[in-house]
Amino acid sequence: MNQEKLHKGSCQCGTVEYTLVGEPLTCYSCHCTRCQTLSGSAFTLSMVVSFDALELGSVKPSEVRFLHKDTEVVRHFCEKCATTLWFSSDAIPGFSAIKPGTFNDTTWYKPVAHLWMSSAQPWVKLDDGIKQYDTQPEMRELVELWQEGMD
Template sequence: MTDIRTGRCQCKAVDYEFTGFPRTVHACHCSECQKRSGSAFGLTMVVGKDSFVLNGKLTTYVRVSDSGQSVTAYFCPMCGSPIYGELERFPDIVAIRPGTLDDTSWFKPERHIWTDSAQNWFEFPEGCEALPKGRW
């Protein structure tokens, strides 16, 4: 049996599902993720694009990353909830914002990345991998 995971935006105008398990779940402390999330870090769950199904219309914001390639953020035009992102350099994945999942009890971040940019008050969990400038 294949696990089906579901999620939605705050106003429920947009929902999604994906099958299976994520390739990775990480907390990114780069300044861009802090701005995107409005928090100390951005939480990202990477899944295969072929397993992701979206229902509803989203608005996008595209920026150019340090690598020179585009990063596209998809969010609900009604409530503003960030749903997922796409990276030009990794066309076969989507980066889900796991706070939008209907059930968040089954996962936790495997690592923290770009920890050199972390807020000075943040304490990393003991035993969790922390990469100063790392990528997932």
């Protein structure tokens, strides 16, 4: 029998809690300039999951909406400590991009790809053996890479 693993997470202050009750579709790091600006860092990590696989605790995250290339994006965050927990978008309806650093245990996953290396900071040197893309690959390809890593 295949038992699903439960992965719990929360914001920095612990006010907003969630549980991932299904398997992720993929996990990647993005080096695009938009992600650099949103995170204030050189890149971000994202884990794509079905929104149905997210069970929320008693306190729901706050939301802020913005446009990215004519697509509405929603940032879900803790109103108290401002931790970004995940993003959702009409570009991938029914799915969310969790910020996997918010999991209580961050040792069970690793990204399958580095995206937008054409925009990476010049001092970022990667030799981790993970596939690199100069731009945005098809989501299907990222999902396949994740599935290959699960075998």
